[in-house]
Amino acid sequence: MTDRLGHKQTAAMFALMVLGREVPNPELKELVGFTLTGKERTQLKDAGYITSEQVGRPFVHQLTDRGWAWCEKELGAKTPPPPRPQSTLCSVLYLVLGGFDGFLRGRKLHLADVFGTPVPPAPTEDLETRIRVAYRELVKEPRGWVGLVDLRPKLGAPAAEVDAVLKELSRAGQIHLVPEDNRKALTAADHEAAIRIGGEDNHFVAFEGS
Structure with missing residues (x-):
C-alpha cells in the first residue's frame, strides 16, 4: 500500500485525526456521512495507520502513532490531493491544510497537540x-x-x-x-x-x- 490514500480513506484518516479518540462506525456515519468498512478498513489497519476492532456489532477505529505521522506528512505534502474523483473544494482543503501544517511547524507542534488528548481547562477558583x-x-x-x-x-x-x-x-x-x-x-x-x-x-x- 502506498502512502497516498484514496479519497474515502483520506477523509476517514482526517476525521479520526480531528476527533482524536476511538470512533465507532455509527458515529463516523453521523459525522461525515460514511462508515469505514471492507477493503478500505482492512488496508488502513494492515498498514498500521489505525486500530480497528469490532466492539459489540460496530467496528471502532482510532489512529495509531503511525496514523498520526501519516496525517502530519499528508498535511505538509507538496503533491496534489488524492486521485480522482476530486473537486475544487478538495483542492482548496489541501491548500488550507498546508497552511495549517506551516503554522504547526513554526511553533514546533504536532497534530496530537491539537487534536489528541484534550488540554485540561485552566484552574479556576474552587x-x-x-x-x-x-x-x-x-x-x-x-x-x-x-x-x-x-x-x-x-x-x-x-x-x-x-x-x-x-x-x-x-x-x-x-x-x-x-x-x-x-x-x-x-x-x-x-x-x-x-x-x-x-x-x-x-x-x-x-x-x-x-
Missing part, C-alpha cells in the same frame, strides 16, 4: 473559595450572619454542590449554620435557599475567623 469570597462581600461585621438566600445567587453553582461544601465546612467547624427564629418571616426564596441538616432547615451562615 467552590469553597467562591463561597468565602461571597460571604466576605455580604457580611456586615466579623463572624456576622449572612442569609443563604443572598449567598447562593453569587456563587453560580448548583444547589447540591453548594450544600455539599457547606456541610463539609460545618463538619469541620469552619462555619455555623442556623435557622431563622421567626418562621413567619421566611419567604418562598428563603425556604428554597435553606440547607437541611439533621432534619432542620438552616437559613443563615457565619464563618469562623471571618
Whole structure:
C-alpha cells in the first residue's frame, strides 16, 4: 500500500485525526456521512495507520502513532490531493491544510497537540473559595450572619454542590449554620435557599475567623 490514500480513506484518516479518540462506525456515519468498512478498513489497519476492532456489532477505529505521522506528512505534502474523483473544494482543503501544517511547524507542534488528548481547562477558583469570597462581600461585621438566600445567587453553582461544601465546612467547624427564629418571616426564596441538616432547615451562615 502506498502512502497516498484514496479519497474515502483520506477523509476517514482526517476525521479520526480531528476527533482524536476511538470512533465507532455509527458515529463516523453521523459525522461525515460514511462508515469505514471492507477493503478500505482492512488496508488502513494492515498498514498500521489505525486500530480497528469490532466492539459489540460496530467496528471502532482510532489512529495509531503511525496514523498520526501519516496525517502530519499528508498535511505538509507538496503533491496534489488524492486521485480522482476530486473537486475544487478538495483542492482548496489541501491548500488550507498546508497552511495549517506551516503554522504547526513554526511553533514546533504536532497534530496530537491539537487534536489528541484534550488540554485540561485552566484552574479556576474552587467552590469553597467562591463561597468565602461571597460571604466576605455580604457580611456586615466579623463572624456576622449572612442569609443563604443572598449567598447562593453569587456563587453560580448548583444547589447540591453548594450544600455539599457547606456541610463539609460545618463538619469541620469552619462555619455555623442556623435557622431563622421567626418562621413567619421566611419567604418562598428563603425556604428554597435553606440547607437541611439533621432534619432542620438552616437559613443563615457565619464563618469562623471571618
